[in-house]
Amino acid sequence: MNKRDAFAQKVPSLGNMVDLPVENIMAPVLKRAWMKKFLYPMILSGCLVALWQWCVNFFQLPGTVMPGPLSVVRALRTNFGNIILPDLLFTLKIIAAGYAISILTGFLLAALCSQSKWLSRSIAPIAVMFMVMPTIILIPIFMVFLGFSPIVRVIVVSLQCAPIIMLNTLAGFTAMEPSHLEMLSAHGCSKWQIFTKYTFFNAMPRIFTGLKLGCIISIIAALGSDFAMGKTGLGYRIKISSSMVALDMVFATIIVAALLGIIMFEAVSFIEKRVIVWR
């Protein structure tokens, strides 16, 4: 009897599991959808963090060159309430305001453009221009008129985020199945009926793609504008901590910004799953 069989006999409850491949052992755990989604990235992230800490210890890197994850966590714990949280709340307000304006203007422009090819051909290239333009180059222009007002940052977020929401929504409004449209024509539907019964629902998947991309773009734009003109906000905190060579604080703020992005993206994905139930 080899060692493995002996072990299996001694521990009958584990005995059956010894021969099972890892996938099968994990099956009951992986049955939960959220576990399936988060378990593997969490394991990988854990491994990377461990490797990071090991490298810092092994090469004896000073905190001013590369802080270890433990000192980053310490910095986060010490400074979260009094420094990072106010910055986070400020950036969050900028993102929320910019994102809400983007949704409104994006939908409105997409709805208008879907009704007229001429309007679509005129507006779409301008939207693309704003989408690909780097945030930082816009800030000095607005600062001339509005100074250091937070409104500048909201405008920058909106200008970057609205075009991507608009273009995706427009793609959804215009990508129509001719046979589906014919079905409504056969019932003598008005333009409004076609929009409310078909176009809007048909565009849903693309609308949500735009909203998810908008989350990412709005965070990039908000942090970028913090960098360029802010005296508060997560981007400003990263810039100021970096200039003070407080790298543990820089990493702590980056982690908070990344978590904010993930939470926003997952929140929109959660709503998408509840709305697009037919997929």
Added chain:
Amino acid sequence: MMELINVSKRFIARREDLLALSGINMRVGDGEFVCVVGPSGCGKSTIIRIINDIIKPSSGRVVVDGFTYEKNAPIPHKLIRRMGFIFQIPNLYPWLTVRENIRLPLDIFGLRGQKWMNHADFLIEKAGLSSCADQYPGSLSQGMSQRAGVVRAMVHKPDILLMDEPFGALDERTRERMDFELLDIWRENGMSVVFITHNIGEAVLLAQRIYIMATAPGRIIDTLRVDLKKRDMSSFEDARFEEYSSRINNAIGNILLEKAV
């Protein structure tokens, strides 16, 4: 009574125009079952789209119970309400459940109230769709989806049914079964039916009158009155069934032969 009077349709394309239909004269009596047969591309589907005013004719007019509509005069809304259209593909919306899809025409025509909801549920049950009525169409088989498409076209109690090769994508057995079910529905409700098909056997089995069409341009080359003793499985054994089928075959074959020569 429905009549197409000298209807033509020209599709205008960038490179060259296509005369899809030329001088179509057709008549469908009240409660009559009419089939239109012909080879692919002869404009069969265009005819019922013109009847339903989805496509405007280039010339000619359609008259239904005294209402006339043509190129510059749209179909009256109350006439659309009297028509049901069944497409080649079921055309069910993926975001609506089968029940919601079937109720869609009621919503469009503003037919509200418990009476109409009950009528929709009655048809759903009759069509054997009760078990999947609250599912999304994505989970349905092709046969069940098409059945839902047929029920949707009839939920607002139309008295003119326009069917564009509705069972063309189904296998032979399922199509036969659906054909017999359609005959039952037609006998019960007595609606006028215009049924488009390229299957000659299906046309002979279903129709009281058959319009035979040819291509380039799409035109009617012959009309056939079908008088079968019975319309059930025994019809296939009827000598006249074979006679009608070969007459249609010959008519279409002769035209194709003329074209080849």
